[in-house]
Amino acid sequence: MAISFDGRVAIVTGAGNGLGRQHALALARRGAKVVVNDLGGSRDGSGASATAAEAVVAEIEAAGGEAIANAASVTDYAAVQAMVDAAMAKWGRVDILVNNAGVLRDKTFAKMELEDFRFVLDVHLMGAVNCTKAVWDIMRGQNYGRIAMTTSSSGLFGNFGQSNYGAAKMALVGLMQTLTIEGAKHDIRVNCLSPTAHTRMTEDLGARLPLELLGPEMVTPGLLYLVSEDAPNRCILGAGAGGFERIYVALTQGAWIAGDDAPEQIAARFAEISDRTGEIIPEMGAAQGFIELTKAQAAQAKA
Known part of the structure; x- marks a missing residue:
């Protein structure tokens, strides 16, 4: 049966470009009303402009969909709450949250300033926390919610020069693990998407990647499933170049050991x-x- 989002309201953060843009457009094509959130800054988080979000809204509206632009920083809880309030005022519900906003400040750990470590954690982890907190009681009250965190292989498995980004991305898996337990009785399902795609976040790697295979549109089908009515719960889904994989945190049976030695x-x-x-x-x-x-x-x- 076709996945449809008719009657659903979705918030997508970082939706002005790349993956977030594709997610927002695809949700709208399948019937969702979409809040297109994007601070409009550069990939290191500097600067701000609503232009990117407004351009995506214009695309959605030109195709006959409904959307509103929002330029809140996900690090600002008051601004995030105002974004959610605007969605509720316009459409009366929030069914889907896609925590996609992110920044990069890559350096080796030896050379990294602590401020750059904190800032990346603040955007990726606390940004997702802020947005999730702002919609949590709404989803509990309507006994329905679908939340997608954007994790990364850099957090799940490590990547040189990305200790801040990797730490933040793995933290989102831990957040998912507990929210799935707490949200289950209200049919709030929380999953993680681990994408491989060429966006401005990966432009420095361009010469080493087969870019024609790595469009963000090849990732978005996985996101659509993770926030659908029949979504799984507590899934880490890898997605890229049309490939999809399930990623697990596993526990061995181990051994019992005691004594001075x-x-x-x-x-x-x-x-x-x-x-x-x-x-x-x-x-x-x-x-x-x-x-x-x-x-x-x-x-x-x-x-």
Whole structure:
């Protein structure tokens, strides 16, 4: 059955260019009313202009859709709240939030100023927190919500020169993990999209990438699924060049080790601890403690 967003209201941050623009246009094509948010700054977060957001709104309206532009910085909670209030005043609900806004300030950790580390965390992590907090009670009240965080392979697996960006992107996975638990009874589903696409965020890598395969439009189908009515919950979806993958945070069965020589035993048995046979995808953090206590009780029973 075709995925439709008729009657739904979506907020897409960082929607003036690149991935966010594609997400906003695609949601509108499938019937959503869209708040197109973009500060209009450069990729390092400097400057501001509503022009980019307004241009996307014009595209949506020219195609017969409904949209409003917003130039709030996601780091400013009061401005984010005003954006959500404007959506509620115009359309009476917010069903979908796409946390896409981001910046880059790449340097090796040795050369990075702490202010650049904080700023990237503030935009990616606290920006998503601010937007999610502003819509959370609305979604709880209507017993429906779909939220997508934009994570990255740089956070999930690491990337040279991106300690700030990687830390922020992995933090969004942790935010998702808890929000899925807290939002479940209100049918608020929260997922992460890990995109590979050529946008202005990756323009420095252009000569090394097959750009014709990496258009942001190849990622957006994954986003549409993650915020659809039949969306999964707690999914990290990799997407790029038409490829889609599921990414997991897993837990091995490990080993029970105790005694004065426990550090030495861990070293000697580290391959066993790392063995992925029987690994699980925990439903919540308590699973780790459960596995550990089960091993401890089994060891006591043998004593």
